[in-house]
Amino acid sequence: MGSLNVSQRWRAVASCTLIFCGFIFFLQFIINSAKYGLAAVNKVLDVCGNDQAIGHDIACSSRKTIAASSIGCKAEELRLQLVINAFHGFSHNHRCQLENHPLYLAGLGIEDLETCECIFASSNSTAPLIRHASHFHWVQFLDLHFEKWDTDKYLELSRFLYNNYVQALQIIECYSVELEELKQCKDLVDADFLKWRDEESEYLGQVATEPTADTIAVAYVENLEKLKHAEFVFGTIICGIFLMLAPLERCTAVSLRFHSSLTCLPTLRIPRV
Structure with a gap:
């Protein structure tokens, strides 16, 4: 599971691509341009293969960019899925959320796709050291910081997977009974919930312009x-x-x-x- 974020950091734009468990897949210090994001997506497709999901603050727009680019056919063949990050997604209009927010999509589990924000927040601790440093030492300290990040995440990998597994089981155990009671009381089936989402999305599409x-x-x-x-x-x-x-x-x-x-x-x- 990838999370592609682009964020301003001191002298450059850092494009950070991560795999599911928070490891940094690769990090770029670049000038802000869409082609670097496309390069990151292409790298994810080459290494990780098909059926990948990438979280992006503006996934609804980046999907169109990827489709119109040279890797559009490749992304479609490998069934690439672009999803809005859980926190940033609530700033989008509701129809966009129904189509792109992880809350309404299957296969993402309890992942919020906001790991990049945690990484960038942790990198702020290097600011006092590299604020007035040369470009070489600036990159050197950041590389050291992110290397340490990967080491710490690797040491905590088992705990991370275990905690997520326990959390998922608790959610299923706590809410399954209530969900079944609601379905029996209202005479509902699982397909009804998906139908409601589709109906709401269709309605919002119809009222986009006033009659x-x-x-x-x-x-x-x-x-x-x-x-x-x-x-x-x-x-x-x-x-x-x-x-x-x-x-x-x-x-x-x-x-x-x-x-x-x-x-x-x-x-x-x-x-x-």
Whole structure:
């Protein structure tokens, strides 16, 4: 089981690929580019063979990148599966989670695919030593650190496998009874849970864009609100003579007003010369 993460570290980007038990498969200090991720995936396929799963923060996007690359056919033939890491996956939209999150996929067990985050967090301890070091010593200390990481993981391998096995058995023992009771109470079978996931994914795909009827209804309500606001702001103008009368009536009203204004003017006396 692989976990491919790309993370910024001091002067370079570290691409770290791991196998299931936390061992570092290979580590690259690279400039950020998609081709290095493709090289890592190609290496995993060459060494590990078919039916591999790779965890990636943006597996939904990297799947398209791999499919469009020169190793796309190779990845498809070897049935490569790309999965979003458990922690990062919850930042994706729900439809993406249904398709790519390990919580909804079979074959991943209790693996969260976040081992790279643990490795990068541990590598922070080397920062005080290499912060002002030359590039040679910078790489030297990091190589020493990751070599020590692999040694420690190898020593703890048996304990790691045992603890995971015990944890899996506890989960099965604790929840199997409750699950069976729920299935009997609701008259469900195992296939129903998978069907619900597929139905939810299909529904979310259909509501990705708003229906035309809803769009028209919302636009109509918005225009009504604009009309109400306009009537409130310009209400005094609506009561004016030019908006309330027909064109002929407007002319008559204007003539009457003009005539009445003339009668109110004082008489002017022009002196004789």
